[in-house]
Amino acid sequence: MSFQPTPTDIPVTITTPSTVSTSDEPRLLSERRITPSWTVLQTKRKLETMTGIPPSSQRLFLKTPGRSDQWVDGDDTTIGEYGLMRGCEIEVHDTRPQTARVNLSDLSSVEKYVLPTETYENLPNSVLAWKKNQKLGRFDPNALSPAEAMLEQARKDKMEVETRDISVSRRAIILPSTPPHVRRGTIRFVGPVPTIPYPGIDAETADYSVSLPIWVGIELDEPIGKNDGSVGGKRYFACPNKTGVFIKPEKVEVGDFPPLGLDDEPDEDMEEI
Numbered sequence: 001m002s003f004q005p006t007p008t009d010i011p012v013t014i015t016t017p018s019t020v021s022t023s024d025e026p027r028l029l030s031e032r033r034i035t036p037s038w039t040v041l042q043t044k045r046k047l048e049t050m051t052g053i054p055p056s057s058q059r060l061f062l063k064t065p066g067r068s069d070q071w072v073d074g075d076d077t078t079i080g081e082y083g084l085m086r087g088c089e090i091e092v093h094d095t096r097p098q099t100a101r102v103n104l105s106d107l108s109s110v111e112k113y114v115l116p117t118e119t120y121e122n123l124p125n126s127v128l129a130w131k132k133n134q135k136l137g138r139f140d141p142n143a144l145s146p147a148e149a150m151l152e153q154a155r156k157d158k159m160e161v162e163t164r165d166i167s168v169s170r171r172a173i174i175l176p177s178t179p180p181h182v183r184r185g186t187i188r189f190v191g192p193v194p195t196i197p198y199p200g201i202d203a204e205t206a207d208y209s210v211s212l213p214i215w216v217g218i219e220l221d222e223p224i225g226k227n228d229g230s231v232g233g234k235r236y237f238a239c240p241n242k243t244g245v246f247i248k249p250e251k252v253e254v255g256d257f258p259p260l261g262l263d264d265e266p267d268e269d270m271e272e273i
Contacts, residue, residue: 036080146200160249189217195232
C-alpha cells in the first residue's frame with residue numbers, strides 16, 4: 001500500500017452577500033482553512049457554524065484568482081475539483097425565503113431576561129449578599145434612616161453656616177479653589193432648597209415641616225455657574241443666567257474677595273509659567 005500524503009489545507013475567504021445592495025445588513029467576512037479532499041457537503045457543514053445557514057439551504061459561489069467565477073454544484077464532488085487555491089473566496093448564498101431566515105442582528109424580538117428580585121436576594125455570591133455579610137449600607141444596624149440622615153445633615157449644615165459666618169451679601173469663594181481657577185461671587189441666599197432632592201427621600205411625600213439641609217446660593221462674578229438662581233422650577237434669588245450656583249456650606253469660604261476687573265494687576269505667581 002503506497003503512502004498517500006495528507007492534502008494541504010488552503011486558507012479561503014468566506015463571505016455572505018447582502019440580500020439588498022443598499023442594505024445595512026451585516027456581511028460576514030472571515031477566513032477558513034479548507035481541505036481540498038472535503039466533499040462539497042462536508043464543506044457546507046463546516047460553513048454552517050460560521051454562517052448559520054443549514055447545508056441544504058446553502059449555494060456556494062467560488063471566486064478564483066485568474067479564473068472565471070463559478071457555482072459549486074454536486075454535494076458528493078470534492079471541493080478541490082473546482083480549482084481551489086490560495087486567494088479564493090467562497091460566497092455562501094442562502095436559498096431560503098427572507099421570511100424564513102433568522103435575523104440575528106434584530107434584538108427587538110428577543111425577550112430580555114430579568115432576574116426576579118426574590119431570586120437575586122437569595123443568591124449566596126451576589127453583591128447584595130456581600131453587603132449583608134459585611135453589614136453595609138441599609139444592612140448596618142446602626143445606619144440612620146433617610147429621614148434621620150436628612151435631619152443630621154441639616155444640623156451639620158446649620159453648624160457650618162454659623163462657624164463660617166455665612167450670610168447674605170457677603171463675598172465668598174467656592175472650595176476647592178486654586179488660582180487661576182477661583183470661583184468667587186456674592187452670597188444671595190442661605191437656607192433650605194426643597195426642590196433639590198435628598199437621597200432616599202421622596203420629594204412628593206417629604207415632610208417639609210422638619211429641618212431641611214441648607215444650601216448657599218451664590219451669584220458668581222463670571223458666567224461659569226449652572227442656573228439663574230432658580231432650581232427645580234422655583235426661584236430662590238435672581239441673577240443672570242449661568243452665574244447662579246447652589247453650594248453646600250462646607251464648600252464656602254467667606255472673606256474679602258473683591259471682584260476681579262480687567263485692569264487688576266495679576267498676581268506675581270501668575271507672571272511666570
